[in-house]
């Protein structure tokens with residue numbers, strides 16, 4: 321990754337130079353242009369390092385006020401290297417924000433007048449119904465990996481650990497075959513510019529998998545590059561689409577027990593049924609439920625692959641779900657139901673068989689009432 325700002329004059333550098341060369345307050349147009357250029361990039365930095373939209377907006381406002389003030393007062397020694405200055409300001413501010421909330425608020429108050437130019441572009445959004453439809457077309461394993469990676473923005477190591485996969489396996493599965501993501505990958509490939517960030521690298525960065533040195537290099541690149549910033553925005557929007565689709569009850573997937581615990585910890589009202597093998601359990605949903613989970617205990621040690629055969633009394637057809645993800649150590653298969661669909665169904669009975677090859681390792685029955 322080369323820092324273009326040291327080679328050729330960048331638009332940011334030129335604007336910064338113009339502000340630094342003018343009397344304070346005499347380069348308002350350059351200030352507004354610099355703000356619009358850098359503010360969205362600083363916000364992305366905040367989203368990645370603070371993981372909170374409000375905090376990221378605060379960071380953006382504080383850093384941009386600081387940058388413009390320092391340029392006005394001539395305190396930026398090399399205005400043409402403004403991106404490096406901004407990176408330093410971002411790092412300092414994140415540290416400060418983590419330790420001193422009160423100071424941040426005071427600064428914002430003090431510089432309220434500059435915030436009026438904060439009309440930056442809105443990030444793209446993915447319709448969560450479309451995200452859900454795309455996830456539905458994936459294999460059971462792919463859907464679980466993407467749901468669990470994006471929902472909590474968890475590194476491959478974590479997701480792998482709870483699904484009995486290797487981290488490498490998770491990374492192979494993970495790049496979403498979602499149409500928008502596929503388009504992104506193509507776009508990146510067409511650009512073919514090694515100076516830009518790879519999609520996979522950006523994804524690893526967003527999920528917190530990159531080491532300190534690469535994180536720092538990517539931070540700096542993103543503060544100077546809108547093309548890669550737009551890719552990151554798409555990724556962030558996709559992650560949000562996954563969370564919204566889940567919240568809307570549109571995703572059905574096998575998940576790790578730890579994932580259900582994390583949902584509950586985030587405040588989701590989880591209704592769950594543990595179905596002992598050979599038994600029949602009555603189930604239903606209440607209006608306030610956010611998540612519906614069925615737990616199927618089974619002896620899973622040593623198994624490489626498990627299939628699930630599902631049949632409901634609503635239609636006679638059996639559906640075989642191949643190679644479902646599971647955490648062998650937990651001794652159970654956990655199914656997260658598509659709640660929005662379940663709510664529309666009349667009373668019915670669900671039969672589930674777990675198979676290792678053709679050997680039945682568990683039979684379960686749920687009697688769903690409305």
Ligand SMILES: [Zn+2]
Pocket residue numbers: 515516517541545546547548549
């Ligand atoms: Zn780039």
